[in-house]
Every structure is written in C-alpha cells, then in structure tokens.
Amino acid sequence: xxxxxxxxxxxxxxxxxxxxxxxxxxxxxxxxxxxxxxxxxxxxxxxxxxxxxxxxxxxxxxxxxxxxxxxxxxxxxxxxxxxxxxxxxxxxxxxxxxxxxxxxxxxxxxxxxxxxxxxxxxxxxxxxxxxxxxxxxxxxxxxxxxxxxxxxxxxxxxxxxxxxxxxxxxxxxxxxxxxxxxxxxxxxxxxxxxxxxxxxxxxxxxxxxxxxxxxxxxxxxxxxxxxxxxxxx
Numbered sequence: 001x002x003x004x005x006x007x008x009x010x011x012x013x014x015x016x017x018x019x020x021x022x023x024x025x026x027x028x029x030x031x032x033x034x035x036x037x038x039x040x041x042x043x044x045x046x047x048x049x050x051x052x053x054x055x056x057x058x059x060x061x062x063x064x065x066x067x068x069x070x071x072x073x074x075x076x077x078x079x080x081x082x083x084x085x086x087x088x089x090x091x092x093x094x095x096x097x098x099x100x101x102x103x104x105x106x107x108x109x110x111x112x113x114x115x116x117x118x119x120x121x122x123x124x125x126x127x128x129x130x131x132x133x134x135x136x137x138x139x140x141x142x143x144x145x146x147x148x149x150x151x152x153x154x155x156x157x158x159x160x161x162x163x164x165x166x167x168x169x170x171x172x173x174x175x176x177x178x179x180x181x182x183x184x185x186x187x188x189x190x191x192x193x194x195x196x197x198x199x200x201x202x203x204x205x206x207x208x209x210x211x212x213x214x215x216x217x218x219x220x221x222x223x224x225x226x227x228x229x230x231x232x233x
Contacts, residue, residue, distance in 0.1 A: 001131060002035035003075040008066050018065040021178070021187050025060060025171045028090040028103055031076045039127035043164060050112045051124065053086065054197075055170045057106040057141040060090075060190040064100050071095040079133040081125045084108050084117040089134045102136050112165075143193050143231045146209035146216060152180045154205045157198050167197035168227070177217035177230035180206040185215060189233040198227045 012023035036042045036053075046052055066072050073093045080087045090103040111118040155176075163169040173192060198204065198219075204227065207218040214233045220226050 001075060001077040002031065002038055003073055004031060004034055005071065005073050008068050008070045008072065010068060013068050017068050019067075020065075021060075021062070021190065022171050022175045024062065024065065024092065024101055025058070025174060025190075027072075027074045027092060028060070028076065028105075029171060031074045031090060032088060035076055035128070041124060041127060049124075051118075051120075052110045052112055052165055053107045054110050054165070054194075055105060056085070056108045056194050058103060058170070058190060058192040059105070059139055059141075060101065060103040061136060062101045062188055062190075066092070066094065066100060072100075073097075077131045078125075078128045079130055081120065081128075081130065084119055086120070086125065087133075089131075089136075091134065102134055104134070104136065104138055106141065139191060141191070141193050143191055143216065143229045145218060145229070146211060149207040149209045149216075149218065152206040152208055154203050157200055157202045157204065159200060161198075162200055165197075167199055168202075170194070173219055173228040174230060176204060176206070176219055177208075177232065180208055180217055181215055181232070182208070182210060185232060187232045189231075191231040193229045195226045195228060202227075 008019050012019050014020045076088060076090045078086055078088050086107045088105045088107060091099050092101040093099050108117050109120040157168055161168045161172045203222060205220045205222060209216050214231055217230045218226050219228050
C-alpha cells in the first residue's frame with residue numbers, strides 16, 4: 001500500500017468550492033505514479049525497459065468531494081496481477097480518516113517497442129505486492145450505449161492533452177466528456193472503458209446521451225470507433 005497526504009488547492013476546485021472530478025482522478029493517478037517510483041518501477045525504469053502500464057478501465061465512486069483547504073490522504077494498492085493485466089484499488093480519506101472516494105482500475109502491461117500488450121516479468125510486479133480488494137460495489141467494464149445519441153462538434157487533440165507516453169492522458173478523456181455534456185451534473189460514479197489511444201493531431205468525434213440516472217459520452221475517431229466510453233452517474 002502507498003499513501004500520500006495533501007490539501008485541496010484553489011486550482012483543484014470548481015465554482016462550488018469543492019474538488020472537481022478530474023482533480024480527484026488526478027490524485028488517484030498521481031498516487032499510482034508515486035507508488036511506482038517508491039518501489040523502483042517509475043517512469044525512468046519503465047522507459048529504459050520500453051514498457052508501460054496503460055489504464056484500460058476506471059470505476060470511481062465519490063461519496064463527497066472535499067472542499068478548499070481540506071487535508072486529505074490518498075492511497076492505492078494492487079489487488080491482483082493476472083496474465084497481461086493488473087488490478088489496482090484507490091481511496092481518498094478526509095482528515096478524520098473517513099473514506100470519501102474510492103476506485104477500482106484495470107491496467108494492461110504494454111511493450112512499447114512492439115506496440116502491443118505483453119505479460120509482465122516478475123521484476124515488474126513483485127515489488128508492488130498485492131492486498132485484499134476494497135469493500136465497494138464493483139461493476140463490469142462493459143458500458144451499454146443508449147440507442148439514441150447526439151453527435152457533438154468534433155475537436156482536435158491538443159498538446160495539453162498529451163502525457164509522457166505521447167498519448168492523451170487518462171483524465172483528459174473524462175474532462176472531454178464533461179465538456180461535451182449538455183449541462184452540468186453532480187457525478188457520484190464514473191466508469192471509463194479505454195479502447196485505444198488518441199495522439200496529438202487526432203480529431204475527437206463525440207457522441208452523448210443523457211438518461212434519467214446517467215449520461216454517456218463516446219469519444220470516437222473519424223470512423224466512429226471509440227477511443228474511450230465515459231459513463232457518469
């Protein structure tokens with residue numbers, strides 16, 4: 001298990017004075033990165049090995065969004081490594097130790113030279129260890145698309161969308177989905193099924209649908225094949 005402490009910054013809140021969903025996701029993402037650095041499997045090591053853990057699926061549950069100035073603790077740990085994949089849980093707690101958000105995620109180990117998934121060696125997984133999964137309601141990764149979707153205005157992938165793997169960062173797809181929704185919503189659960197990586201210069205063709213209890217955004221290429229499917233409840 002790895003944890004780090006923090007305090008909610010002004011740059012991480014919205015007009016209500018509470019942390020945004022993308023900011024919360026970035027805490028989780030940063031936590032897994034710090035964990036990898038801590039056990040000697042950080043960016044430098046993976047870059048030298050020409051390998052990378054790529055996020056394949058998110059399920060994030062938010063009980064409440066912390067407010068400006070709150071002290072928080074973010075933690076993460078792997079729960080299983082199987083074949084090409086690794087599962088990882090996350091949590092965020094307030095200063096009293098109460099959990100306010102949690103997440104499950106599935107990652108695939110990639111060979112960057114060959115551009116395809118590969119089975120990680122023991123040296124790439126044993127330093128992490130594994131722990132029992134969080135007690136949370138787990139949902140499958142398949143997100144059902146509503147029958148009626150509205151096609152929104154396409155937009156290009158910008159430089160600020162790109163991470164160190166030269167792909168659109170995981171959290172940026174969530175930000176894109178929030179931007180194309182017809183109106184603001186208070187999200188209590190997020191699921192994202194990442195299909196393929198968008199890169200600088202690609203054009204995103206979004207399709208959105210709003211139902212009673214959820215909204216779905218499908219972020220597609222020019223042929224209608226999704227880069228990512230984002231469900232917000």
